[in-house]
Structure formats: C-alpha cells, structure tokens
Amino acid sequence: MSQLQSACIVDDDPIHLFGMKILMKRLDFSDEVLVFQNGQEAIDGLLDRLGAGKPLPLVIFLDLNMPIKDGWGFLDDFVKIPHHNRERVTIYVVSSSIHPLDQERAKKYEVVGNYIIKPVNEQELKQILVGKD
Template sequence: MGKIESSCIIDDDPIAIYGIKKSMKEIDFCDTIVVYKNGQDAIDGLNNMVAEGIALPSIILLDLNMPIMDGWEFLDDFIKIPNNNTKAVTIYIISSSIDPRDVIKAQDYSLVSNYILKPIKSDDLLKLLSDGSNN
C-alpha cells in the first residue's frame, strides 16, 4: 500500500510527536499530519472536520496517558462522532505502558487495530501501511 492521505497523532509528549513525524516524513507515510495534545482537543478538532465536510484521517495514533482527556476517554467519545466516515478510520494505540491490562482493555474497542509500544519507528509505520493494504 502506498502512502495515505492524512494521519493524526494524539499525544502530549512533544518528543514522541517529533519522532513520529520525522519517521512519517522519512518513509513518505502520508500527505497531511494532524497533531492534537490531548483527547479533548482531538475530539473538538475531529468534530470540526466532520462539520466542515473534511474527511477524517485514515489512521489515528493515540497515546493513552494524557492530561485533560486520556486515550480511553477519547475512544469513548470518538465512537459518538456523528459521521459515516468513522468506519474508515483505523486507530492504533501508542504507549510506553507494558501493562497487560492496557493491552486487554484496548481489545475491547473494535476501532482499535493494534497496540504499539513507544518509541515508534519507521518500521512500525511501514507495518501499519502493509496491514492497511491487507484489510
């Protein structure tokens, strides 16, 4: 699979965001990268995209531990976004947590495709593209 049109990073860690964006650019992952610092900003931004008729990002990389609204709360609110396009969005949880309870909890969300441990590398992103071409 070639690059995707747009992706979204939801993470409060500027170093993680920098690394992911750098890796995305290295492998020509997508045309557009949208970044939100917490789940609430992401929900607001994605709702605005829907209201303006803009397609949601194909892939969302979601951190779990963030201030204001964490990744779990984001997932609970994301499924309420009134948009037919949400089924075309694939969410990957990106976390430094190796707690097996987080991995198990992530499996309860049908929109979550996989759980990836930080730091995210170019090889991880290439795998996401190849996974997407197999769906």
C-alpha cells in the same frame, strides 16, 4: 502523493511527536499529519473537520496518558461520532505502558487496530501502511 491522505497523532509528549514526525516523513506516511495535545482537543478538532466536510484521517496514533482527556476518554467519545466515515478509521494506541491490562483494554475497542509500545519504529509504521493498502 503520500501513502495516505491524512493521519493524526494525539499525544502531549513533544519528544514523541518530534520522533513520529521524522519517522512518518521518511516513510512518506501521509500528505497531512494532524496533531492534538490531548483527547479533548482531538475530538473537538475531528468534529470540526467533519463539520467542514473534510474526511477523517484514516490512521490515528493515540497516546493513553494525557491531561484533560486521556486516550480512553477519546476512544469513548470517538466511537460515538455519528458519521459513516468513522468506520474506515483505524486507531493505533501508542503508549509507553507495557501493562497487559492496558493492552487488553485497548483491544476491546473495535476501532483499535493495534497496540504499539513506545518507542515506535519504522517497521511498525510500514506494517500499518501495508494493512491500509
């Protein structure tokens, strides 16, 4: 049994995805890792899951800079999902942007647990697991 049943990564950068998967596997982060390339894909996928009666992943790693629908767009849509399950979800913004405006903006969303500046390291992931215990 992994620490979490399900986690999700929304990012279009294959290198980052590659790295995240390695790190998460090392920590046995979750049984399942959902991956979406952009915000729109993620919203659609999650809604599909809810439709299929599956629970939402408890942790979502969200990139900001993506085509079609960026991280902000995803956040705006996600908070509107009408499901009680959503309230248990913590979203971690994972971005290469060190711009303070981006961090401030992200913290305005209640659902956002933290803002993680790339690259992500093991310690940070461990920290998340502690919080989710």
